[in-house]
Each structure stands twice: as C-alpha cells, then as structure tokens.
Amino acid sequence: MIKAAEQVAYPLTGYFSSLVSDYLEANQKLDPFYTHPPNIDGVKAAMAARDSFNTPREALVNALNKQYETVNALESVTANIQSLHDGKTYTVTTAHQPNLFTGPLYFIYKIAHTIALSRSLNKQIPGAHFVPVYYMGSEDADIEELGFVTIGGQKLVWQTKQTGAVGRMLVDAELLSLIKLIEGQLGVSVQGAAWVSLLKKSFTIGKTIADATFEIVHHLFGEYGLVVILPDCDKLKSLFTSVIEKELTTGFSNKAVQQTIKNLSANYKVQAAGREINLFYLQGNKRERIVQTNTGFEVAALGLQFTTEQILEDVNNNPSCYSPNVILRGVFQETILPNIAFIGGGGELAYWLELKQVFAEAAVPYPVLLLRNSFLLVTAKQSQLLQKMQINTINLFKGRPQVIIDSFVKANSVHHLQINAQMAAIEAQYTLIKEQAASIDASLVDHIEALSHKQSQKLLQVQKKMLRAEKRKFEAEQQQITKIVEELFPGGSLQERVENIADWYKIYGTHFVRAIVENSDDFSKGFTLLYLAD
DSSP states (O other), X not given: OEEEEEEEXXXXXXXXXXXXXXXXXXXXXXXXXXXXXXXXXXXXXXXXXXXXXXXXXXHHHHHHHHHGGGTTOOHHXXXXXXXXXXXXXXXXXXXXXXXXGGOBTHHXXXXXXXXXXXXXXXXXXXXXXXXXXXXXXXXXXXXXXXXXXXXXXXXXXXXOOOOSOGGGOBOOHHHHHHHHHHHHXXXXXXXXXXXXXXXXXXXXXXOBHHHHHHHHHHHHHGGGTOEEEOOXXXXXXXXXXXXXXXXXXXXXXXHHHHHHHHHHTTTSOOSOOOOSSOEEEEETTEEEEOEEOXXXXXXXXXXXXXXHHHHHHHHHHOGGGEEEOHHHHHHHHHHHSOEEEEEEOHHHHHHHTTOHHHHHHHTOOOOEEEEOOOEEEEOHHHHHHHHHXXXXXXXXXXXXXXXXXXXXXXXXXXXXXXXXXXXXXXXXXXXXXXXXXHHHOTTHHHHHHHHHHHHHHHHHHHHXXXXXXXXXXXXXXXXXXXXXXXXXXXXXXXXXXXXXXXXXXXXXXXXXXXXXXXXXXXSOOSEEEEEEOO
C-alpha cells in the first residue's frame, strides 16, 4: 500500500507554533516547563519517577475489566490489562474526545503513535512492559467541535437536540440518518460497505457515544493490544478524590498555573488560562462550572449550592459528578494510569507545558511529552501530478496555490520575468545622482531618495504585470496546481485535520490502519508524507 515515505522537519511545514518548534529543538527557554526530555533517556527517568508513586493498579485493572465486559475483548487487550498488575508495566497514553465516527484522521494517527512507541520501548527496555492506552475525553461538552464528520469532502453534522457531555449523549435517529448518508457514499465498494457495517454495529439506538466510540476503536486497534479507558466512572473518579478535595479547599491548580503562564507568556502565546476552580459538575448530560462563593460553592446552571462541608461529602459519595477541566484533566489521567509518556498534538503540548507546577502541587509524576505523528497521504495520481508540476515538498506545504503557480511559471517561461539586475542598475544611478546633488545642496538628498523609492515601486509593478501576463499562458497548469493543493490541503488546512478514515478505509480496509501503525515513528522525527501505491 505504501510506495514511499518522506519526512519534513515540523518547523518547515509552517503549521506548528514557535513553542512546539522550540520544544522539538530542545530550546533552553523551555527547560523550566517540562520534566523529562522526549527521548529514551527521558522515558527511563519517567519510569523511575513513576516507580516512587503509588499507582492504584488493582483498582485500575478492575475498572478496565468491567468496561471491557461490553465488548468481545481480544486476547491481546486482556493480556495487556492483566499486565497492569505488575509494577514493571507502564503505559503510553494519548487522549482525545469521542469525535463523531472518529472525526479527523489525526484521531487515528495519535492512537497509532501510542502503539508504535509502546512496541519500540518493549524492544529497547528489556525487563519492562509498555501498554498503549487511548484515554477517552468523554466529558467534553463541545458538540459544535465534536458532532460532525467530513467524508468525501462533505461535512455531515449531527443535528441532535442533546446537550452537555458528548460521551454521555445517546445515539438517536438523527445520528442513524448520518450513517444512512454515509452508506450512500461508501456502500458501493466492498471496504466501504465494511466501514458502514462497523458504524451500524457500534452506533445503535440508546447507546452512549462513549460506548459506541469504545467499540469502534477496539475494532480498529484491538489486535495491537490498545487499551481504551473510559475515565467517566465512579471507580476511577474515586481514585482522584484527594486532588478534587484539595482543589475545592485551596484552589491550588489556578495558583500553580498562573505563575507558569506569566513566565511562559514572556516568549510564547498562552494556550489555557484556567479558572479559580478547575472542576465541572456532571449531572446527567449536563457539565457545568463549579464556582466558589462566600458561603461555599454553587453550580448556578444546575441550581446547586453547597457549603464546604456538603461539597466535600458529595465528592466522596458521588465522585463521578466531578469532572476536571483542561488544567486538571492530565493530573487525573496520570493519577489512575502508570503512565510514562503522553502523546498529543501541538495545542495539547502547549497547555501541558503550563502544568508542570500543577503536577508538583498534586504530587503526581509528570510524563514525557511527545508531539504526535503527522501524515500527508498522497495517492499515486497526485504524486505523478506533483512531479509533473515540479512542486517540491517545501513549496507544497506553503498551502497557497498562487505561490506554487508563480514558482512554476518562473521556472517554465521562455521569457526572463525578473528585472532585479535592471532595478539594481537604476538604483546605482540614483546613488550617483544623490552623491552629486549632496555636494551641491544636502537638502536635495531626501527628494532624490523619494524619487528612487517611487521608481522602484513602479518597476516592481511592471514585474508583477509581466508575471501576470505570462501566467495566462499556463491556464491549464494553474488549474491543475490549484486542484491538487486543495485536495491535499482541503480548505487550506492540513489533510489530517479535515478528512475522516472512511475516505481511506473504503479503498484499503484494515490495511490502512496497519500501514499507519507500521509507518509511525516512536519519537516523532518529522511530518511524514506517505506516497500510496495504485
């Protein structure tokens, strides 16, 4: 399936922030904001830190066994779950919300990366065992972000009336109607029909979105031993009550993160600011802010009020009602898992770099942070066109057709379209005139400089008009370049942020998932272009 692969340094793509680029390049400005470097030595240091923490392994295994009762768990997964009893078993984790039908391709890439890194560490560090984990952020309430999928260039939106935590929402008739639309698109191919069958099997009326996503992810990645964890449950939340209580009584996370944000913002854009209390209250599907008052706490949207004593009692009686926001979510994850590495996107790394002191205040080990793998899938037809249009990788990542078109026209025109030499000669003449005038009257210099600048601008306009006139002779090539750039960067965005696995599963089936896993790096070395065979 994969004919060739090519890697581009992340900073050269233009799609990653200076903070992420500096982190990848080990810029010393970021040293205070993380604990372990993103390499094998960092992993070993994270393992040592994890060994000194009392991970609730028994409770974790029991919770996972309970969650997997709903699916026909593969032996590779059950073996990995049981291995978590052992103090020499560690996890490699990625986290993501339950996007509709897995959402954009990077959902798949993040999980594949955890599998690749776990495999690599199992080979590099004998005597230890590493388990890949997908931590489902099912408590996220942003249906506008999660409730759509783009297949075949068409954006399909789930028109549900449900609100609140997306993972707790139920599959309804509106969702089934989307599967029907997808069936119309994909059902003509054998692999497309298989994908639709998987959707129908996983998403049935009355099932929660979290459970449906759990099933589909297990189907795609179970053979690789991936463990899916649903943190929205009493057993797991009860392991976090001490941190919840500390947050409610001291507001420690906001105090810890504000100084870090102040220091980080001296050089970078801040990703997440946090709140005075970084917890939500979950009731049914509703997920609403907990706010401290003069008399205790309130959840205004739910009409709830507590004294301090009452809310602390409620934490112990109903731990699943308490949901950490972005500032505390990672602390919860690292509390319940024996984790040594977290794999996330650029935005996730940005806010994790704000949290080192939060982890320290909570006395929870901080993991190695790794940027997830990124891929650009290029079909054989597209590859041929890129070669024909002489589009190199760096120009391609500029993502703007006009830049590539200008480069192509300049390279292929029989005419010389640059007048830089002529402009330099004219500028030299103006310099001589300016020197001559200055010897007569210094006040003339400014006037001559203004004339020189005006002349340069007019000549640049002439050069642009020459290029514009020449481009009209390459109309067909312009259309081809525009078309391929839009195909590879839909809407000017990265392919992985728009397209869904369905577009590729319909062609390659399970071979697609296997190809992504096999071509995933352990410690991400660059943005990877995968050139596909016919």
